[in-house]
Amino acid sequence: MTIRTLRAALAGDPAVGAGNVLTTRVEHDLDPDAPALTFDTPVDGRPAWQPLTPRELDLAVRARAAALHELGVRRRDPVAVQTSTAADTVLTFFALARLGAIPALINPLLDGERTASYLRQRLGDVPLVTDAAHLEALEGRPHRLLATADALAGGDPERAPAPYRHWGGDPVAITHSSGTTGLPKAVVHSHDSLYAAIRYRLGLPRPQGSHRMLSALPSPHAATLIAVNLALSFGSELLLLSRQTGPQVLDAIESWRPGSVYGFATTWTDLARHDLGARDLESVALWWNTGDCAHEAHIRRLIAVGSREQATRDGRVRTPGSVFVDGLGSTEMGHSHFFISHSTDSTRYGRCVGRPHAFVDCAVLGPDGEELPPGAVGELGTRSPTLALGYWNDSATTYRTRVRGYFLTGDLMYRDEEGYYYHVDRAVDSVDLGDGLMLHTALSEERVLAARPDVLDCTVVALRTGDKVVTDVLLQLTDGAGSEADAAERTAGVLGALQPHVAATVRDVLVVSDDDIPFGPTGKVRKVLLREQHAARAEG
Missing domain, CATH: 3.30.300.30 (ANL, C-terminal domain)
Structure with a gap:
């Protein structure tokens, strides 16, 4: 099967969404034996750094789904997940999605005290799948253990229930905000919302470097769920790192040789601390940023390395230098809502996040929700099929962040006369x-x-x-x-x-x-x- 055929099959199926890309590929025999996801830790006896096919992933997921089902997990049951490895996080997400349950993914870097507070105040005392390290951190603090991630791997895949059939509005995941102003908020995503941007991108030319992608994103983040389903939908290979420090990302680039690297602004800050010219980064054609927009100083250091194909009179040749795609997104936005591409000849910086994607309707709003003219700084309001459903157990905050159908992101921005948007700050800062x-x-x-x-x-x-x-x-x-x-x-x-x-x-x-x-x-x-x-x- 060609990549184009795979993409067309998924793009043309309205039932496909964030909760069932994997099962769809296996059930409909959509290239189920091609390499797909690679983890940096062993998976069910398979060594780290060995790619798993959709069929192999499905086997691992069915084992975990069977174990969860025997523990009583059913459709619409929220289950918290906090594990140290990307493999445990992603496979447990898939297993819970297969059952129609709602995985609530928690960043492993949250300490025991904040994790316990998040479980109690945001999620409402839901059962927890975790590992030994986080159990130790939670000792003496209220939590309700359902199982350890390694125990779930011992389930019998033949006993897994048939995959749940998702409806577009079904809640498919709860991820949390960054928590910079206090306890992280619990953000609910739907089957359709976490796939809307992927469906849009399936209709575009395949980006250079997307055949082999490295994720330096935190594994419990909504951006990782999008990256995983994007790779499965594109027929790409994706490496997921459990830890995302600068040296670990650079080492992974040198050894695994991705064509593109996905990360947050903090990823690029960390990479820019190192002598990038001394590392072998030639394979990277594309750096893709989401979350906060990146700084010009860090972007320039990255686009000076790597290489990309360019069309010349002599045909396509590989030339030094890479492309950095910047944007602005958040957990609630579900995907970056803006984009701008930088290469070595770029001049439009100054925290420019580019123009909105075609699936985004946005405006810069004043205090009363009125739309402001070009040049005026106001709060970003956005409408998009990628937006999260709201905040779990917190309808007051859900409705407080909506004005005239717009979601208020908390970002202060302005747009120029050409339709480019610039980010100046978070409103709280x-x-x-x-x-x-x-x-x-x-x-x-x-x-x-x-x-x-x-x-x-x-x-x-x-x-x-x-x-x-x-x-x-x-x-x-x-x-x-x-x-x-x-x-x-x-x-x-x-x-x-x-x-x-x-x-x-x-x-x-x-x-x-x-x-x-x-x-x-x-x-x-x-x-x-x-x-x-x-x-x-x-x-x-």
Whole structure:
């Protein structure tokens, strides 16, 4: 079967969605013996790094579905899943989806206390599938163990029930938000919503590099579920990493040689810390970013490496340099809603996230939900078939984030006259300075990074102390760039990069280490904690 035939068969079947791509490929004999998913840990006696076909994946999933069914799991039952490996997370998701249950995937980097709070406050004391490490972290904290992931692998695949037949609106997964402002929210996705963007992409030309994809995304995230089903729908090979640090991603690229790499903005920040020219990254034609938009400084380091095919007078040749597809998405948005492609000759940066995908209807909205004209900064409102159904057990927040049919993302943006959108900050991180002036922390970070090649990463913390606003600029520097002799010049350079009304609020420009920056489970900076810390510092 050709890749084109596979894609056409899935795109033309309205019953296909996020809950049944795997079973559909096996049931309808759609290339079930081609290599599909590769994990970095062993699976049911198979060694790590060995690709599994859809037929082999289906066998592993049926074993787990049989075990879950014997434990009493049925249609619409929510079941929490927190495991250390990508294999356990993905296979348990598939098994629960096969039963028509609702897997609630929890990031393994959530500590025991926050996991217990999330289970109790967000999910409502649902049964849990986990592993020994997380059981230990939960010891003494309320939870309801259903089974360990390794025990599920011992089920009898012949005893698995027939696959549940999904309807488009069926809840198919609960994933959680980044948790940067507090306890993560539980976001409910449907069979159709998590597949809508894939169905759209099946009708487009196959992107360069998509034959062999590496996922550096957290395995319990909605983006991973999309990447997995995208690979199964495209007939691609996909490697899923259980941990996504810079060295682990670079090592995997060198050994597995993907054509494209999927990740979050924090992935590229981590990769940019390393000497990329010293690594063998020639196989990578495409870097695909989702979640927060990426920084120009990090994008430029990535597109300088790798290689891609280009059409020339002499035919198609492979040339140095890669393409970076940037965008903006979130757990609730279900897929990036914008896209822009960068190569070595790109000039449109400044936190431009491009134009919306064809399946997106969006607007920049004012405080009362009115649409703002080009150039005006407001909150992004978006309508899309990819949007999540809402928040589990939290209808108040679900409806609070809807205005005139738009989902309010919490992102502050503006669009230009050409229809390009620019992201300036999260609404919770911006500060009103009065007289029509705003302090946007993300935009300020972008300016510093673009102006200072000695800065690897920058975090801007703005807070009110009494009747004034103070800002601390936290810098993480390249090796050898942290001497005290350079401090005055560096501070002057940072202040010069900022907008004058922002620079006027700066209290300190500080060189910090990774240990000084609190991160959430998906790698985002927890600015709410930084504001608390720096407010205490001011009072002290």
